[in-house]
Amino acid sequence: MYDVMSLSPEVIRQRMQELRNERRLHHSARARIVVLEKENKELRLEVTSLKAVVTLQQTTINELKLQVEELRTIVFGKKRKKEENYDIDDTPPTNEMVTNRAPDSCKRSLPKEDDVTEIKPHPIESCNHCGGQIFEKEMVTYYVEDIPLPQKKTVVKHIVEKGYCETCDRWMTKEPLPPANIIFGPNIKRYVTYLSVICRQSYGQIQGILDCTYNFEISQGQIAKILDKEGEQMRPEYERLKARIRGEPSIHLDETGWDLQEGDGIKRFAWTMTGGESKESVYALGKTRGKGNATDLIGESKAVTVTDDYPVYRNTDNPHQLCCAHILRKLRDLATSSQIKEEIHDHCVYVYGKFKKIYADIGNAKLEGLRYSYDSLLRRLKSFAKPALLDFKKLSNIKEQIRQRTTNYLTCLQYPGVAADNNAAERSLRHLVIKRKTSFGSYSEKTAETLSILLSVLMSYKQKGQLRAYLKGV
Numbered sequence: 001m002y003d004v005m006s007l008s009p010e011v012i013r014q015r016m017q018e019l020r021n022e023r024r025l026h027h028s029a030r031a032r033i034v035v036l037e038k039e040n041k042e043l044r045l046e047v048t049s050l051k052a053v054v055t056l057q058q059t060t061i062n063e064l065k066l067q068v069e070e071l072r073t074i075v076f077g078k079k080r081k082k083e084e085n086y087d088i089d090d091t092p093p094t095n096e097m098v099t100n101r102a103p104d105s106c107k108r109s110l111p112k113e114d115d116v117t118e119i120k121p122h123p124i125e126s127c128n129h130c131g132g133q134i135f136e137k138e139m140v141t142y143y144v145e146d147i148p149l150p151q152k153k154t155v156v157k158h159i160v161e162k163g164y165c166e167t168c169d170r171w172m173t174k175e176p177l178p179p180a181n182i183i184f185g186p187n188i189k190r191y192v193t194y195l196s197v198i199c200r201q202s203y204g205q206i207q208g209i210l211d212c213t214y215n216f217e218i219s220q221g222q223i224a225k226i227l228d229k230e231g232e233q234m235r236p237e238y239e240r241l242k243a244r245i246r247g248e249p250s251i252h253l254d255e256t257g258w259d260l261q262e263g264d265g266i267k268r269f270a271w272t273m274t275g276g277e278s279k280e281s282v283y284a285l286g287k288t289r290g291k292g293n294a295t296d297l298i299g300e301s302k303a304v305t306v307t308d309d310y311p312v313y314r315n316t317d318n319p320h321q322l323c324c325a326h327i328l329r330k331l332r333d334l335a336t337s338s339q340i341k342e343e344i345h346d347h348c349v350y351v352y353g354k355f356k357k358i359y360a361d362i363g364n365a366k367l368e369g370l371r372y373s374y375d376s377l378l379r380r381l382k383s384f385a386k387p388a389l390l391d392f393k394k395l396s397n398i399k400e401q402i403r404q405r406t407t408n409y410l411t412c413l414q415y416p417g418v419a420a421d422n423n424a425a426e427r428s429l430r431h432l433v434i435k436r437k438t439s440f441g442s443y444s445e446k447t448a449e450t451l452s453i454l455l456s457v458l459m460s461y462k463q464k465g466q467l468r469a470y471l472k473g474v
Contacts, residue, residue, distance in 0.1 A: 063393055065339040073333075111143050153214045156185075184226065188216070190471055192223055193230045197454045198462060200435040224447070231450035238453045241460055242273075242282045246301035249417040250276030250321070252425035253294055253307045256433055258285050259441035260448060268441070268448075270432055273297040274424045276306065276417060280460045281428040286441075286448030291315060304411060304418045306425070309401055321411040324359045325421035330398055331355055347390040354384055362420050365413055374413045381406050431459065 007015075124134055162173050188210075195201045195209060203220040210216040245251060251273055258270035269289050274281040287293045291312040298305065298316060306321045307313040313320065334340060335352035358380055365373040385403035387396060402409065412418040432455065442448035461467045 059393065062339065066334075066337060066394060069337060069339055070333070108145075111145065116143075150213050150215065153216050154185075184222070186473055187471075188218075189226050189230060190473065192218070192226045193454060193458070194467070194471060196223070196227060197451070197458050198467065200431070200438060202438055227454065228446075228450050231453040234453050234457045237457050238282070241280060241456055242297075242299075245273055245275040245278065245280060245282055246299050246303065248275040248277050248303055249415065250304040250306055250419065251298070251301065252276060252419075252422050252428075253297065253305055253313060254422060254425035254429055255289065255293075255310070256429050256436075258287075258432070258436060258448070260286050260444060261441065262444045269293075270429070270436075271297060272425055272428045272432075274428045276303070276419060276424065278463075279424055279428075280463060281425075282456045283432065283452045285432075285452045285455075286445050304415050306412075306419055306422050308422055309405070314405075319411055319415060320408050321415075321418055321420070322405060322408040323420075323422035324362060324409055325423060327398060327402065327409075328352075328356060328359055331395075334395060344390055344392065347388070348395065351384075351388075351395065358384060359420070362410065362413070366420065374410055377410055377413070378406065381409060428459075431455075 124137070126132060127134060158175070160173050160175050160177060162171060162177075164171050192206060192210075195206045196203075201209065203223050206223055207218060207220070210218055252275075253271070253273055255269045255271045258268055260268050263286075266288060268286050271284040271287055271293050272281050282297065284293060284297060289312070294312050295316065298318065302318060304319045304321055305313060305316060306323065308323050308326050331348070331352040334348040335345075337345075337348070340348055358377065361373070361380075362377060365377065381402060385399045385406065387399065391399065409420075412420045442451060458467070458470070461470050
């Protein structure tokens with residue numbers, strides 16, 4: 001300790017001044033610390049709030065990136081570099097045996113003798129080079145297949161005698177007279193229908209084909225009338241086709257957009273009902289997306305309906321099988337997405353592989369008739385649908401979809417002849433989707449109904465190999 005008495009008054013005054021300064025500085029520093037502690041607390045709360053906002057924004061950005069990627073795929077198609085996602089096998093599971101093609105499978109089959117229209121012999125009498133005698137002659141046969149172009153149209157001139165009967169007081173003919181002095185024959189009507197429905201040609205393209213190949217002039221209004229009359233003639237077959245499909249063990253339902261140029265402005269759709277066994281389809285075009293269109297197609301059928309998870313299909317009384325392929329494709333798109341990175345991507349790859357194995361085992365159980373596999377697969381599906389820590393919104397929605405209706409993904413194991421996917425209906429819509437890109441839908445509800453009938457019947461003929469008979473008028 002310092003001896004106070006030994007300090008001079010000047011030193012004591014200096015030290016007292018320092019003490020007063022320290023006390024004053026301590027007081028102001030203390031006040032500043034209180035302010036800083038309060039500010040720090042507020043900043044911590046703000047940082048916590050901003051972190052939540054950033055997390056939400058990042059989640060939203062990731063979801064928007066996935067949506068943009070989906071839209072880009074829809075508009076431009078899917079393009080994948082070979083070096084990307086090399087660990088993803090995006091081929092769907094199949095239970096069909098892969099067979100190697102025979103070497104002759106790409107060669108044309110020999111024409112039948114009835115198809116030969118002309119025989120041209122080519123004898124050889126002497127050597128083409130020296131003119132010497134030829135020995136050990138052999139016959140070699142080959143065929144040249146061709147079509148006549150342009151083809152001359154046929155015009156049949158009818159001279160009908162007309163007379164008056166005094167007894168009946170009326171004019172009459174042996175052959176009934178048509179409404180006009182120039183009418184279309186049955187061949188041109190069937191050919192126009194074939195070009196429009198099966199070949200997906202527009203009215204202008206049909207005019208060009210007929211003009212170039214047959215020198216046949218036809219207006220677009222006449223084409224529309226031909227299609228309308230052909231549709232009315234096929235209506236009974238359309239109803240019979242619908243009844244046949246309803247009688248099958250399972251029916252596949254799906255829908256796609258189909259606009260009407262003349263209408264109420266409401267978005268319209270094309271519906272299809274495809275037989276699970278026959279794969280024949282019935283179409284209904286220009287309809288809304290309401291439940292009534294599905295129930296109208298199903299009618300009184302008790303068949304198992306195979307669909308995607310569109311809600312209108314849930315309220316039918318039929319046993320319901322949900323499409324496993326839809327879930328597989330959604331998970332595959334997540335696993336191959338370039339917008340999902342690091343551990344989230346690895347998690348998507350794992351989830352995709354897990355469901356793909358379940359889907360393959362469902363197909364194996366159907367082929368082998370293992371009904372006891374139902375309980376095992378049900379447990380695996382329920383386990384698959386449980387939430388995980390790395391699940392983001394889109395993946396959570398997929399799992400929630402399975403969790404809500406797990407049993408409907410295994411209905412195919414309880415009913416024979418029922419597929420685990422809705423590929424049959426989707427394939428039946430491909431022809432229609434391509435036609436939509438060139439025709440942009442139908443003009444009105446009437447023309448949409450006509451196309452529904454023509455498309456259903458002619459595609460059925462095509463599937464059964466009867467289109468040639470239709471064109472011949474058989």
